[in-house]
Amino acid sequence: MTTPARQLRITDTTLRDGSHAMAHQFTEEQVRATVHALDAAGVEVIEVTHGDGLGGSSFNYGFSRVDEIELITAGVQEATQAKIAVLLVPGIGTKDNLRDAREAGASVARIATHCTEADVSIQHFGLARDLGMETVGFLMMAHKTSPAEMARQARIMVDAGAECVYCVDSAGALVLGDAQERVQAMYAEIGHQAEIGFHGHQNLSLGVANSVLAYQHGARQIDGALCALGAGAGNSPTEVLAATFDHLGVVTGLDVGGVLAAAEEVVRPFLPRWPKMDRSAIVQGWAGVYSSFLPRAGELGYVGGQEDMIIDIAVQLASERELAATGAR
């Protein structure tokens, strides 16, 4: 019996996007166990990095408990067939970080920018190609711009050397048609040269549904995280993606039972909390704000990476409250 050809590649980002929900406290044992289970279940690409990408360990985004290069090394050692991917956000991580990750055995470079700022990634794609890595572009906060602009930005990344470009719904704010139109526009622009990917979040509980729509309109790489591990409402759960695409007859090469076991037996025991659609998560998706930002941040138009503004907004709100309390203007 021959194995049917894979039609869709699932990338698991439990050990990168899930790092936010873990306050970047992953241990080497957790990484090894997770990679081992995902690898055995047929997942071909496993992302291991600080939640904010290489070099993200900082006051601003939270320090990693274990140096990410050590975690990447552990992941590489544990994987038998899977490739280890790393995320790099230009402005946070540098080319030196990417070289270190490559040295540690990472073989997929995912370069992420805000959805309108793709041109900051050019030198990093160049380096990734020079290092012989598979290249993936990551256009974040995709709800902040139009499908046409997403296509233009995807073109910049492809011209810079990306072999796939993702539409990344960082805030879980794309509602069905919004995701579909973006993927369609990107496919029309770069589909003949590169793959399209989709990374969904569950703020409005549409991560998996948007992923199916994305696949139906040309996306061939989809991100998920076991147990939806991620900030707020979390990511599209890898185990739900596996089951859903299997049900639809879309071959992902994943063993659904193996992925379910990885979620239930490996990740669930160390979950700090089940990612859930609580009020703040829904408001994030509704207002289109990244991660744990409040509606106030939406008004001010902050983008991913500006976590330093949280304290600042808090201080400003506190002083406004004080002024209100004293009746001053």
Added chain:
Amino acid sequence: MQRSTERILTTHVGSLARPHDLLELMREKEHGRPYDPQRFAKRVAEAVSDVVRRQAAAGLDVITDGEQGKVSVLTYVKERLAGFDQVEGETLLPPSWQREIDDFPEYYRGYMSKYSGAVAPMKVMVCTGPVAYAGQAALHTDIENLRAALDEVDGPVEAFLPSTSPSGFGRNEYYASERDYLAAVAEAMREEYLAIVESGFLLQVDDPWLIEILTDDGRSDPAERRRRAAEHVDALNHALRGIPEDRIRLHTCYGLNHGPRLNDIPLADVVPVMLRINAGAYSSRWPTRGTSTSGGSGRTRRCPTARSCCRACSGTRPTTSSTPSSSPIASAPTPDWSAGKTSSPAPTAGSPPGPRSRPRCTRPWSGPSSPRSPRAPRSRPSACGEGTDMTKTLAAIVGPGNIGTDLLAKLQRSEHIEVGYMVGVIESDGLDRARKLGLAASAEGLDWLLRQDPLPRLVFEATSAYAHRANAPRYAEAGLTAIDLTPAALGPLVCPAVNLMAHLDAPNVNMISCGAQATVPIVHAVSSVVPVPYAEIVASVASRSAGPGTRANIDEFTHTTSRAIEVVGGAERGKAIIVLNPVEPPMIMRDTVFCAIPADADTDAITASIERRVAEVQRYVPGYTLRAEPQYDEARDSWHGNARVAVFLEVQGAGDYLPEYAGNLDIMTAAAAQVGEVIAQRRAQKVTA
């Protein structure tokens, strides 16, 4: 012209693939159908920027605009020369092709048929009236596009613009003789040659027709071919008269196609003629098939003194290299370079002594050596005229763009500095604004500045890291103190509120980065109270205020700023993060500084130190403010037992010339002005002491 004295420099011959959508626009334009000229112009500019970036990324040393706006290497001149009509459906078949077509009819049938679907319809330019140059605007656009693109990249050491030789694109039906016709076309093309050289770029004369003239087409007499070639060379040399050879490279080639070619004339027949053309470097695409080009020997040849040879082998991916001047060319199947020629030709009477035996280090586009007498400065700086305040230090700003113009506005309020000169490399609004303010301003680059009397004592570099690296040795040689606003970082990193006094006598100081100017004073304020094992800054700037140079080199910002946090700020380890925010209306620059501090640090003392330092910075950057009191966090294990102070800053620009949100740019010009002010003040004290 840069020579391969240290290492082998790389270049190519000019034309690079155009984007498909640009070709579509070009097709409409060439067929005389309606098209959007503004969109065309915009796409050409973008395409030039893109190919320049790609050439730089590929590591090429001497680069060009890839002829993105031109339909072809020769026929682009139809828009630039008056006196020609175009006859559709006719082609000017290069003579060297006929024998190949006879030998390989099937191949060339297919090759030619491709032209029916090409961008431009087949047309021949027929001269029907007096020839004159009419391409000033198009040429100006070429120059501007290339210059703008080069400003955004680092790496290339020089740039060139191609221009066609007078032969090969038209037929004469107006002038009495071929000689008169050639002379008229050459004289018209001279205007383009001069403008390119004056812009600071190397001129590449594309001369494919030279070989066509010499080609044995089976019909013409060899003596007649040599006579026509001599006529062509004379006309071209006449057009190049007075231009230093050092600014000219000549390119010729055997045909333009990649098809089979068996009948090319020996290179040895071409080279002596080619070397009569007054150029400083020659490039040629030679078929790799040895017999036709070998000239039959294999002797070692020597290129005439002070000339360079750029060699390329034909093929889809030419390998190119240039050899140092006057070095032996050792590759075997080359012709006798010295045959019939023992010295380089004498320049035409009246030309200035060319720098032909002295390779110079020139700056590609920011300091041309003008072949004609330079335009006189429109006005003299008042510093040497009547009513001069002799206590003021005379300064120049190099780079009349947004930063230079904003800097000028600030320096006009200076007590100790008089800006006398504004220097650009092309006529621009920035130069005009400077002239209106009474400065002597020139588009002739650093060469012009260094000819001025008096020379400035201070020069503010507001160009690019690339340009500054080229200019810095010349400033040093002329004894000018350089204040560098580019990321070149050749001199000590200076932040006025921290370490200026330590570098007052440095010949070159660097202003680091906007993020460093905003945050390093705070890091230093903390580290002067307690040890800071680690400091981290986050700079958020409006996308619109981050130019393509910053974007393409974002790691440069991160590295330089991290280094400044350590070296200038006094933290043991520094980290910098930059976030570009595209929100509209644009956000005002925001900076956050985190410093790890000892668990038992005296927070009141730290806060007082920070507040004092903010006040100091405010003296030269009025829009620099604390958003809130410094915030303290208790010690944590995950911080290696350290506590933390967080400082939130906002930098609003003064709105001198740049918009207020661009505080990131304002803090650079304000800090540079402050550095200049202090240096000038000290100089004045020395003079009066």
